[in-house]
Structures are given as structure tokens and as C-alpha cells.
Amino acid sequence: MPTTPATTAETRSQHPAGEAGPVPGGTAEPIMLELVDESGVTTGTAEKLSAHLPPGRLHRAFSVFLFDSAGRLLIQQRALGKYHSPGVWSNTCCGHPYPGEAPFAAAARRTAEELGVSPSLLCAAGTVRYNHPDPASGLVEQEFNHLFVGLVQDEPRPDPEEVGETAFVTAAELERLHRERTFSAWFPTVLDTVRPAVRELTGPSAGW
Template sequence: MERVVLLDETGQVAGTAAKAEVHHDATPLHLAFSCYVFDGRGDLLLTRRASSKATFPGVWTNTFCGHPGPGEPLDTAILRRARQELDLEIDALRLVLPGFRYRAEQGGVFENEMCPVFVAHTSDVPGDPDPTEVDEVRAVAWEPFRDDVLAGTWPGISPWCADQVRDLAPLGPDPVRWAPGDPRALPPAAFLAS
């Protein structure tokens, strides 16, 4: 049974809970991550969440998201999730938004996460995405995607991706040149997992 790390308001570990039971109308704050993967052409791999998912089904979002398990280092969790969700090998993983946090609701189900944001690269193409997680993968040029999200014209984007794009935009037009985020700004629980 997959478990997630629960957090207090300072980002310290407050316990664990079964992932299958944590998302509801009073979702507790927990540790997560988001990853933006760019392919060999420099395009962002964008995914549409499976329509069967309990949380935010069918929305377009960053390449993938996930939750580190108790005691699991963030980088290990990210590599694991890339393989599980997209059958994808990634490299050049780096932290860009260490302090990202959000709360969002759809259909009475809430997300409530401290969710550091990472960027990575791949020379792969997604192999066989897990159909319980992903309905579609699309490669898009970063700048037009960023501009559409900022203008509110990209249809059906996840609320966390919209917020992350707003925070990523000041880092510059070229994701390869984005400065790494300060790991000291990560939630303290992330260090316990490392």
C-alpha cells in the first residue's frame, strides 16, 4: 500500500497516510513533487491525466507529479515515478521551485501539497504510459505554452501547473538556463526523505 508523508504548517513530518485515503474534502497537507521534462528538441512533455483518476481527471498538466514515500529521497521518487507513469528515463534532474505550495479543488476533492518543482531532460520518448495515470502525452514548445497558460487560453490546465508556470516564467525563456532553486527552501520533511 502506497503511503504519503503528512506535513505540519512548517513542512515538518506529521505522520503518514495511505495515498488511496488521503485525497477528499479535507485533504491533509502532504509532501509531493512536480516535474517538467524536456525532450531532445527542447520541447516540454505535457500530459493529460487519465479520465479515470479520482483527483483532477482529464486535465492537462506538467509531465508528471507524485509523492515520495516515507523515507524515500525525492530524486529516487521522481525517477521511480517517471518510469511508472510514462515508462521514461530522465536525467539532468534539478530543483527549480523548492518552496512551491498549493491547494486546489475539483468536484469536492482537494489537493493540499507542499510540492517542490523539478526540471529534467530525456532523450527517450515516453514508452507505454500507464493508462490509469495518463490519457495522452504531447510535446509542446515551452514559450507558446507558457504564454497561453499565463494568458488563461490553454484549455483544461491543472491549477497547480498554471500556478507553477506563473512562478517559472520569471526564470527566463530557456528552461536549460533556469537557475537551480535553493535546496534550503525545501520543506524540512524533504531532507528527512533524502
């Protein structure tokens, strides 16, 4: 399982490879998110940080769950330099489409940018709407999240500005790690929602 040390860099422009976004008071161009209503219909745009300030503004997001041939889930530890939920563990990849970008395209793009892999058999697995405050940063996730599941055949090559570590875990190993380490506030919600699609992808023997 590859491990990559995290860095403290967190300043990106609006349309480069990364989606890290500016730190409060930073000088980079802001990343814009797509605001939506409760049905997922686009209502406008907002700068990324402002959309996460309490009480949060409902915006479009995506979450990716990739599995290897043994049915193990690829998880990542978010880089320590991120201003939102740094250092916590989460699913394979999370992020936000650019305004007007299809969630599927954004999911594939960010997985390649963050982890250096191209998912195969990537399939939509529904949506979930949630409101999760992050106690550590004081920010709020008000998201209409598009879920995707797929397979990964290559070893991850993480971008250290985005990802601290990666690991492939079985369902039992994930349960243990969830008790021992800090995971993102949204992780239990997206995992529970995506489980039916994961079982269809990996088969019952994987234990998901």
C-alpha cells in the same frame, strides 16, 4: 507526439509500480502519503484518498518538468480512470513520495513508471505550498510540493492506466492550449514557481 488511449483502471496495491491508488469503495491496499507541517517537516502519514478529502491534509508531493533538446515541455493528459482530476492536462509528472522516500527518488521513479522515460540532468527547483480545490472531483490539494526540472531524450511510452496522451509543446503552444483545454488546478502554481529554473535549463531563446 505519441498518443495512448486512456483506460478506466484505477486500482493498485500499495507498493507496485503505479501510484493510482484505490477508488472510493475499492478493495486495493491504500497508498500512504507523508504528512508535513508548513515547513515541510514530516509529521505523520495518511491514506491517499483521506488526505485529499475537504479540507485536505498538508502532505508531501513532487512535480516534474522535462524538456526535449528543442526546449519543448513534455506535458501529459491524466488518464480518464483516475479518481482525482481525470482527463485534465498537466506537467510531465506529478505524484507523492512514499513515506520516507526522498522526493528526488520518487520523481525519477514515477516519471519512469508513468511515461517509460528516464530523465537526465534532473535538478531540484525549489518547493511551493498550495491549497487547490478540484471542482470536478470535490477533492483538495493541500501540498508541500518539491519541484524538479530536467531533460528527456527518449520518446515517451506512457502507461495507459496513468496517462491518456502526451505532447511536447513550446511556451507559445502551451499558452494556447491552456486557454483551450482543461489543465490541473495546481498547474499554473507549479509552472510559475519553476519558471526561473526552466529558463536556466532551456535558455532565453525557448521563451519560458
